[in-house]
Amino acid sequence: MDEAATLQKPARDAASEHFDVIIVGAGISGVGGAYHLTQQRPGARFVVLEALESFGGTWLTHTYPGIRSDSDLYTFGYRFKPWVGPPIATAGEILSYMGEVIDENDLSRHIRYRRRITNASWSSQDKLWTLTVSGPDGVETYTTNFLWMCQGYYRHSVGYTPEWPDMDRYKGRIVHPQTWPKDLDLTGKKVVVIGSGATAATLVPNIAGDCAHVTLLQRSPTYFVPGRNENELADMLRQLEIDERWIHEIVRRKVLFDQNEFTRRSIAESEAVKAELLEGVKMFLGEDFDIAKHFTPRYRPWRQRIAFVPDGDLFQGIASGKASVVTDEIERFTEKGLLLKSGQELEADVIVTATGFDLSVLGDIAFEIDGKPLDFADSVTYRGMMFTGVPNLVWVFGYFRASWTLRADLIGDFVCRLLSHMQANGKRQVEVALRPEDKDMKIGGWIDPEDFNPGYLMRNMHLLPKAGDKPEWRHTQDYWNEKEIFPKIDLDDAAFRYS
Incomplete structure (x- = not known):
């Protein structure tokens, strides 16, 4: 196994299966994450767990007449895979494009379908996540050093419908x-x-x-x-x-x-x-x-x-x-x-x-840290992708004013760089924490309603992590700046705590 291979791991129950990284979801973010791992972390052992019967996420579950993107595919498409069709594409065209990415990069061997994660438990002693998964043949158990959450932000199984009288x-x-x-x-x-x-x-x-x-x-x-x-x-x-x-x-x-x-x-x-x-x-x-x-x-x-x-x-x-x-x-x-x-x-x-989404924070999975239930609303977000007190986990949450995939690609680079940094320094755990200079920082909701306020966010803000008033501690929604900032994130900044 080459230099980017497995982080050191302790012995585990023979009934469980271990991976260096587990990607949750085979939608546009998860497929992109799998590509970045194969390119930037060759030799790393990873799996993509997808609850549905195939890849595609939104583009698989949404089948209403005319289903199409509302972002242009030159930016919604991956940076590494040219888009050659019209800017606004149908769901079928997007699925075909994603299928080509999977085939051209031999990603299908890494994807397991019909696997729904019900529980995720972190052990600080073992430096591992243990996942309980409902699979096609019953309950499965997985352990991993790192969780890459690419499952989106809403429930695919049901949409949001208000309760009107009568x-x-x-x-x-x-x-x-x-x-x-x-x-x-x-x-x-x-x-x-x-x-x-x-x-x-x-x-x-x-x-x-x-x-x-x-x-x-x-x-x-x-x-x-x-x-x-x-x-x-x-x-x-x-x-x-x-x-x-x-x-x-x-x-x-x-x-x-x-x-x-x-x-x-x-x-x-x-x-x-x-x-x-x-x-x-x-x-x-x-x-x-x-x-x-x-x-x-x-x-x-x-x-x-x-x-x-x-x-x-x-x-x-x-x-x-x-x-x-x-x-x-x-x-x-x-x-x-x-x-x-x-x-x-x-x-x-x-x-x-057509009244919107039903927000789902990190896939409706029951998370716990060292036996204590985790409520993400109690955490503060680091650039909208990591959370205070939550080790070895990154969440992909894209842009509202630009294509979702732009941020998925940026986070893909960040995750691979973070994993390499940990390996190079012999670290098995990383989490983010507020720094001394952040002690008086104003803490508020995930996003400022004066800036962006769609209904699906406003009615569920209480479920989302908190944000600070410094750019490091919020999701800025600003691709134009983040494309310059993300590659230069100092992984030795005091916001990152390693062990």
């Missing part, structure tokens, strides 16, 4: 997009989609041609960016027969530069950006449409995620009359549909609750 009176069918039924036939049906985010904006135009009529019902509007689903720079470079690896890097940098400038302007020039976004909607819906009511949010741009609408398909559906939008609040359900607070009634054969 839901039990409704005679139609209530469906959440996250658990879309295979037998659902919308032909000739009146459909109401409750929601205002990317999922609702995707669903409405994709079912508008099948059902009798679809109504988008939103409590408050969201910002959207309509545009063509193409990248002119990439297309031009392909015409010049430039190598796809060069195209990927050039286009990726251009997209990131533009995104950073847009984010800066959203804060510094919010009224100008707001006007530009609304003008984009007006181009599709015209001057007579009530854009002020239906597509003008109450918050400044980028306080919640802005979804890209390829070719303006949502607005085209509304303009054609196949879809409509109602901005109001629900008073209660009725036998035939919904009664709104304005007094308007919406009849529906099917009601789709």
Whole structure:
């Protein structure tokens, strides 16, 4: 075994299986983590444990009509694997891309499916995590030196649906997009989609041609960016027969530069950006449409995620009359549909609750440290990936204002560098801790609601780790700076405690 191989480990129960690193989840982050380990820590013994029957995470579980990315694939794709399709991709295209990464790098031998971790226990004496896993043939036990949590941040098995009065009176069918039924036939049906985010904006135009009529019902509007689903720079470079690896890097940098400038302007020039976004909607819906009511949010741009609408398909559906939008609040359900607070009634054969995620902090696993139950809400986050008092564990939590995978790649480099640093210094345990200079630091929620405040975070902030007011102790959501900072993180800084 080569120089990057196994950290020293004690004897263990013969019934358990040991790995240097266990990656939790075979979604976009877990597959990327497996790639980085094979490239940067050759010889390290690792396994990817995935609860589902295959890889893909979101792109496997979400099967509602039109399911697609709302991030461009030149940045949502991995930095090491060129993307060659349109910027906004379908779930099938993303799964195919991930499958190529797995095949090209021989990663499938490291992935074990249908393994759901129920318990994770750290022993300071043994310097090991012990995992209790529900597998296809019963309970399995694994030990590992290091846990790399790549399971995402929401429950795949169920979405979030609010409890409205009299839901039990409704005679139609209530469906959440996250658990879309295979037998659902919308032909000739009146459909109401409750929601205002990317999922609702995707669903409405994709079912508008099948059902009798679809109504988008939103409590408050969201910002959207309509545009063509193409990248002119990439297309031009392909015409010049430039190598796809060069195209990927050039286009990726251009997209990131533009995104950073847009984010800066959203804060510094919010009224100008707001006007530009609304003008984009007006181009599709015209001057007579009530854009002020239906597509003008109450918050400044980028306080919640802005979804890209390829070719303006949502607005085209509304303009054609196949879809409509109602901005109001629900008073209660009725036998035939919904009664709104304005007094308007919406009849529906099917009601789709595109109302968001149900947050899951580190996979709903029961964690304990030396026999004591662990509540992550009692910890403080180090750059949104490590937690005070939690040894040998890193969590991948991506960006809101940029593609998730950008941060997954940065954290992949960090984890591999940290493992190499520990090995080089003969250390088997690392955790983060507040330094003496942090003793008077203000501690608050995971994210500042004045900066970013989607509902799925706001209603579950009490479950998430705390954050400080220094950049080291919070998830800054700033890729443009983190891409420079992460490679230079001083692993001997006092925030890192080794033993």
